[in-house]
Amino acid sequence: MLLVGIQGTGKSLSAKTIAHEWRLPLLRLDSGRLFGGIVGESESRVRQMIQLTEAMAPCVLWIDEIDKAFGNITSSIDGDSGTSRRVFGSLITWMQEKTASVFIVATANNVKILPAELLRKGRFDEIFFLNLPTEAERQEIFKVHLQRLRPNRLREFNLALLAKQSLNFSGAEIEQVIVDAMHQAFSTRVEGQRRDFNTEDILQAVAQTVPLAAIAHEQIEALKQWAAQAGARTASNDVLLVEELKQYSTEQGIGPLEVD
Known part of the structure; x- marks a missing residue:
């Protein structure tokens, strides 16, 4: 494959x-x-x-x-x-x-x-x-990384809010904003003590990050068009992502790509 x-x-x-x-x-x-x-x-x-x-x-x-x-x-x-x-x-x-x-x-x-x-x-x-992860998938990605890093504090993080605010973030970018939040919190002292990171730190890191989807928008759109033309399968079972790929074929009248 x-x-x-x-x-x-x-x-x-x-x-x-x-x-x-x-x-x-x-x-x-x-x-x-x-x-x-x-x-x-x-x-x-x-x-x-x-x-x-x-x-x-x-x-x-x-x-x-x-x-x-x-x-x-x-x-x-x-x-x-x-x-x-x-x-x-x-x-x-x-x-x-x-x-x-x-x-x-x-x-x-x-x-x-x-x-x-x-x-x-x-x-x-x-x-x-x-494709880029959906909001539900982003929430699962946040959960995976936070469970690995802070398994005892997982319930303290607002996963739904983090997923909502990280629109168009890839899985790698989600992992990196968590790392950035850790560094930011570690460099901040509260009453002389180093503190651990929380949801607000991650949200701040998200706000300071420009995702690749925004920087390379045209290239990503062209890649989606190619995927639709080539009849590529979507790796996600999310209905919205499946329909998005089909929509590229319908809107532009793209037929199956002959690659033989």
């Missing part, structure tokens, strides 16, 4: 969760490190990766940020004497023909630059789009 979406929405965490739930070894492939500076080294690394992965089977192979390695590979500019194309060809051929029990999970932020032949059925059977 290919996991695409906005940064900080849990693509890497999802890959780790799959291996954990299936109780299988997780191998992380940094696709950028496949390429070496010596002639033939890159192709050799691909063969080594395949041999190691199949030797570990059954396992989950997580290809991290695959768009950074193979984005725009079909462009006419080729500054590495065709090495990247040969590496890419070896990889997709193995993905198509492998018989070992290797489940591949790839993550991508800028999926639009990936070559179409990588996206067709047989290489990636499913594409999942990870």
Whole structure:
């Protein structure tokens, strides 16, 4: 499967969760490190990766940020004497023909630059789009992090208010505002004593944070349009998020994307 979406929405965490739930070894492939500076080294690394992965089977192979390695590979500019194309060809051929029990999970932020032949059925059977969390999901994310950090004080935090005020925040941004609130409270002394953070500290950190959804609004909208056009499945079972993705197809008259 290919996991695409906005940064900080849990693509890497999802890959780790799959291996954990299936109780299988997780191998992380940094696709950028496949390429070496010596002639033939890159192709050799691909063969080594395949041999190691199949030797570990059954396992989950997580290809991290695959768009950074193979984005725009079909462009006419080729500054590495065709090495990247040969590496890419070896990889997709193995993905198509492998018989070992290797489940591949790839993550991508800028999926639009990936070559179409990588996206067709047989290489990636499913594409999942990870959207920004809804208010209910944000509340659960706050609960997870606060339960980990302050399990004895969880009831003291107003999770519903925090979720409401953190509109368009990703999971990673929610985690960071909690960390910021901890630092802010720790630096504040009350009667000479350092105090612990509370709901107000987190709300203040939220107010001081500009989420990526606001900074990169156009890029995110374009990604949602691509997901609708490509027929990507939404990773959330929330009805509102499912309908949002369908609405992009309906409003713009977008049909299924031919990627073969």
